[in-house]
Amino acid sequence: MPLSANPNYQRIYQVVRRIPPGRVATYGQVARLAGLPGHARQVGYALHALPEGSDVPWQRVINAQGQLSLKRFDGREIQRILLEDEGVEFGPGEKIDLQAFGWRPID
DNA sequence: AAGGTGACCAAGG
């Protein structure tokens, strides 16, 4: 049984699928919306366990400081390209303005 | 099976 089949992970994926293109959400925010408040780290695990080519827009999840949290440099590069292609802009310090690009699930 | 690790976070200095 793949880790990505974990019920909690599935709930997390469902939330991430609702983030529209060109917007981003934080790990903590996704955890809250998935009914797992305070479990931001688990969101990171869930995305890490994602199989290649899934329909989950993992690139739209960033940390609460507005920065990319992937450890590997090449992973961050890929995420940055994907987000820029959607219109998300990076400011000084490789930071995304959450006021401008943060997802507000009021839609 | 006990201890380390990490795609986190909020608060302080």
Next chain:
DNA sequence: TCCTTGGCCACCT
């Protein structure tokens, strides 16, 4: 603004 600390807890040795 940048760095450290403590809390967090599932996952992996």
